[in-house]
Amino acid sequence: MENPVILIAIVAILIIAYHFLTRNKKRLKQLRQEWEKGTYFALSEDVRSVSSYWKNKKESAEFYAGVDQLTWDDLAMKQVFEKLNYTKSSVGSEYLFNQLRDIEPRIAGINEKEELYILLANDNKLREKVLLILSNLGKRNFANTSSYFYKFNDHKIKHVYMYVILSCLPILSIMLMFSSLKYGIVSLFSSFIINLVIYYRNKKILENDLHSITYVAAIVNTGKSLASIHHPRFTIYTDIFKGEGKGIRKTSFWGKVLSIGSSSGGEFDVLFEYFRIIFLLDFIAYNQIVKTIVTHKKAYKQLWESIGELDAAIAVAYYRRSLAFYTTPKFVDKEELIFEDLAHPLLADPVTNSSTLGKTVLITGSNASGKSTFIKAVAINAILAQTINTVLAKNWTMKPSYIVTSMAIKDSVLDGDSYFIAEIKSLKRIIKLSKEKQPIISFIDEILKGTNTIERISASAAIMEWLSVNKGMTIIASHDIELTEIAGEVYTNYHFRETIDNDKVLFDYKIHPGPSVTRNAIKLLEILDYPESVTTQANELAQHFTEKREWKGVNGGLKD
Numbered sequence: 001m002e003n004p005v006i007l008i009a010i011v012a013i014l015i016i017a018y019h020f021l022t023r024n025k026k027r028l029k030q031l032r033q034e035w036e037k038g039t040y041f042a043l044s045e046d047v048r049s050v051s052s053y054w055k056n057k058k059e060s061a062e063f064y065a066g067v068d069q070l071t072w073d074d075l076a077m078k079q080v081f082e083k084l085n086y087t088k089s090s091v092g093s094e095y096l097f098n099q100l101r102d103i104e105p106r107i108a109g110i111n112e113k114e115e116l117y118i119l120l121a122n123d124n125k126l127r128e129k130v131l132l133i134l135s136n137l138g139k140r141n142f143a144n145t146s147s148y149f150y151k152f153n154d155h156k157i158k159h160v161y162m163y164v165i166l167s168c169l170p171i172l173s174i175m176l177m178f179s180s181l182k183y184g185i186v187s188l189f190s191s192f193i194i195n196l197v198i199y200y201r202n203k204k205i206l207e208n209d210l211h212s213i214t215y216v217a218a219i220v221n222t223g224k225s226l227a228s229i230h231h232p233r234f235t236i237y238t239d240i241f242k243g244e245g246k247g248i249r250k251t252s253f254w255g256k257v258l259s260i261g262s263s264s265g266g267e268f269d270v271l272f273e274y275f276r277i278i279f280l281l282d283f284i285a286y287n288q289i290v291k292t293i294v295t296h297k298k299a300y301k302q303l304w305e306s307i308g309e310l311d312a313a314i315a316v317a318y319y320r321r322s323l324a325f326y327t328t329p330k331f332v333d334k335e336e337l338i339f340e341d342l343a344h345p346l347l348a349d350p351v352t353n354s355s356t357l358g359k360t361v362l363i364t365g366s367n368a369s370g371k372s373t374f375i376k377a378v379a380i381n382a383i384l385a386q387t388i389n390t391v392l393a394k395n396w397t398m399k400p401s402y403i404v405t406s407m408a409i410k411d412s413v414l415d416g417d418s419y420f421i422a423e424i425k426s427l428k429r430i431i432k433l434s435k436e437k438q439p440i441i442s443f444i445d446e447i448l449k450g451t452n453t454i455e456r457i458s459a460s461a462a463i464m465e466w467l468s469v470n471k472g473m474t475i476i477a478s479h480d481i482e483l484t485e486i487a488g489e490v491y492t493n494y495h496f497r498e499t500i501d502n503d504k505v506l507f508d509y510k511i512h513p514g515p516s517v518t519r520n521a522i523k524l525l526e527i528l529d530y531p532e533s534v535t536t537q538a539n540e541l542a543q544h545f546t547e548k549r550e551w552k553g554v555n556g557g558l559k560d
Contacts, residue, residue, distance in 0.1 A: 024132060031131045038322050040086060045093055047078065049141040053094035053308070054101050056150040065402050065438060067101040067383060070426060074407040074443075075380050077101075080345055084388070086318040088134035090143055091219060091304060092311025099312055103386050105400035105439045107331045111389040113313060114328060119233060120310075121317035129229055134311050137222040142208070143215040148293045149301035157206070157290075163283040166195055170278055192278055199277045210258065210282060213289050216300075217255025220248055223303045226310070236306055245299025250292050254285040316388045323392060329385035330397045335359045335473050337378065337441070340394040344377035345384070351509040352393075353377075358492055360468045361475045364484055364516035365496030367524065370509035371477040372407070372445050374496070378475065379403055379443045401473065402438055404430050407445040420450035427463065433472070440472035447476055447483075461486040484515035503527055 034040040058064045067077065081100055087093045120127045157163070169191035177184025227237035241249060258281070276282060293300050320326055325341075336359075341352040353374060365371045381391045382403050406426040409419060417425065430442040447460045460483060467474040468490045476483075476491070484493050495516035498507045505520050505527065522538045544552040 027132060027135060028128060031128060031135070034086075035127075035318065035321075038318075042082070042085065043139050045085075045090075045139065046141050049090070049144070050081075050093045050097045052142075052144045053146040054098040056144075056146050057098060057102070060150050065433060066103050067403060068429070070429070071379075071403060071405045072101065074405040075376055075383070076346060077380070077383070080380060080384075083345065084315055084319045086315040087311045088131060088139075088314075089137040089222070089307065089311050090139045090141070090215070091137070091145065091308045092134065092315065093139065094146065095305065095308025096312040096315055100383065100387050103383065103402055105386070105402060107333070107400055111328065113309070113316075114389050116233065116309070116313045117317050117320070117389070120314050121320065126229070126231060127314060127317075130226070130310060131314065133222060133225045134307075134314075136225075137218055137307075140211070140215050143212045145212060145216050145219060146304060147212075148216060148290070149297045149304065157283060157287050160283070160287045163198075163280045163287070166191070166198060167280045167284060169194070195278050195280055199280060199282070202283070206283065206286060210286060213286050214255055214258050216293060217251045217258070217289060219304060219307060220251045220300075221255070222307055224249070224252070226307070237303070240299050240303050240306070243299070245296050245303060248292055248296045248299055248303070251289045254288045254292075257281055257285040258289075316390065319388075320390060325392075325394060327391050327393055327395050328389050329391050330395070331400050332397055333399060335399050336397070337382070337473070338395075338397040339378075339381075339391070340396075342377055342381060342396070343392040344373060345380055345392055347373075350377070353509075353511050355494070355511050357473070357475060359473050360464070360487075360491045361473075361494060362464075362483060362487060362491040362515075363475070363477045363494045363496070363511070364479070364481055365477075366498055366505075366516065366518055366520040367479070368505075369496035369498055369507050369520075371496045373509070374511060375443045375445060375475055375477050376407070379405055379441075382441060398441075399439060399473075401441045402433060403441055403443070404433060405443045405445075406430060406447075407443065409450070418450070420448075423448060423450045430467070430472075430474075431463075434467065434470045437471050442467070442472060442474050444474070444476045447478055447480075449479075456480070457482050457486070465490065481516060488515070 058066075072078070077100065081097055084100070085093060085096060087096055120130070170188060173184055173188035173191050175184075176187055223237050223240065226234055227241055229237075257276075337355075337357040340354045342354065343350040343352050351370070357378070363371045363375065377392075381393065381396065382398060382401070385391045385396060385398060386400060386403075406423070406429070409423045409426055427444070427447075430440070430444070433440045434442075447463065448456045451459075457480060460478070460480065464474070464476065464483070464487050468487075484491075493515040494511050494513055496507070496509065497512060497516065497518055498505050498520055500506070500520075500523060503526070505523060519542070522535055522542065525538065526535045541552055544550075
């Protein structure tokens with residue numbers, strides 16, 4: 001009987017060992033395919049979860065002027081983030097999200113992560129080791145693990161000593177059984193009932209925190225695994241655990257306690273889970289981890305951010321591989337933007353543009369000619385230049401600056417704001433930053449289009465004049481050709497143009513010097529087969545205004 005038992009035990013050990021070895025081999029094969037083919041399966045991540053590190057950091061800062069929500073939405077930066085997000089952990093996702101929003105305009109140190117990007121792009125063995133470790137950490141929505149170094153007071157359990165006392169009752173009851181079996185059994189049964197009631201009454205209060213704290217323990221384990229990599233760039237992890245963070249190793253033990261009975265459905269999992277419940281181990285282990293993290297908050301923060309930086313750096317290196325071309329930016333003190341063959345990151349087959357843009361720029365052009373897409377491409381790349389040191393262009397030069405936009409304005413029923421009120425509030429953000437003498441590049445699409453023509457032109461010209469003599473660069477796209485006449489001496493004019501060929505409007509989507517001299521709105525009415533009387537009179541009215549600078553009265557009774 002002994003031989004078969006030993007044989008079964010050996011076979012079981014071999015099967016388990018084989019499982020772990022083949023699991024890593026399969027995962028490594030998948031990671032290599034992702035890297036070579038440039039395609040991967042992205043897990044769904046809630047933006048409220050991914051943005052938690054950014055929100056925690058923003059709320060704790062005395063001054064914050066990174067990429068605000070209006071700018072983020074105007075430029076569809078959520079889609080840019082998703083395109084970039086090849087991270088393997090929630091820490092990496094949150095770090096990358098914050099990285100894209102956390103602009104600090106300064107020349108020194110702005111491209112300090114470049115060395116890490118190059119290392120992880122070129123050293124295949126190192127990158128694969130890191131990816132295996134990070135993929136074991138994985139992703140977990142709404143863990144909000146950065147809150148432990150920003151808002152740790154929110155996580156403390158009240159009256160924790162009561163859980164410790166109650167957890168001792170079953171042990172004391174067993175000891176009592178040696179002197180009085182009857183009272184010992186009664187005491188043991190009572191302690192089980194009391195602890196079961198206490199556990200299930202308080203479980204909901206702690207449920208979300210347990211979801212989070214087990215991931216905190218996994219982060220510490222990930223740091224320990226990274227510390228085992230022998231490379232000069234990874235000594236930071238060894239230093240964390242040797243120095244002030246030596247004590248955070250304890251979270252690994254308590255993390256394992258919390259995982260007892262919560263594996264993948266083994267025969268004894270239910271028994272182990274009841275063991276955890278009877279001795280209130282969830283509450284005790286949770287409190288021990290929180291206590292350890294609070295004591296070593298600085299080390300935990302350093303570890304968290306180092307893992308996030310590493311994961312995000314691999315994502316940047318992966319993104320660069322997907323690009324037909326890119327450049328690293330050059331930063332200068334002069335208020336100018338110089339670029340060659342600039343592309344929009346979200347377009348599959350973008351038309352590239354080259355230009356030199358000074359302090360004040362006015363871009364005019366017809367409908368759908370490409371001016372809005374152009375200024376969005378410039379704005380997005382200005383963000384990428386300052387956050388991931390990557391620009392979709394052949395070359396790029398700029399002054400480090402906050403990026404702020406006023407583009408896709410929407411009225412708000414809840415706030416009681418009309419379109420025009422929403423628009424002037426949006427523009428006020430730009431004026432506020434300029435007043436504060438912050439280095440900014442503002443991008444405005446169709447300035448003040450929510451009001452009548454006379455006041456729109458007048459107010460637009462006045463705002464443009466104010467922006468031209470105050471801090472920051474201003475790039476404006478507009479249909480209003482009148483602005484080129486009023487602000488022509490202060491703003492450098494550029495335009496996008498179109499040609500008409502066989503009743504088709506054709507665009508080259510290229511920026512050209514000087515103001516726009518073409519219109520296409522009425523021609524588009526003709527192409528879409530509007531009544532001829534409408535388009536004829538529209539052309540007559542437009543021609544009369546162009547020649548006389550006054551509007552001709554409209555005769556009633558137009559008929560088809």
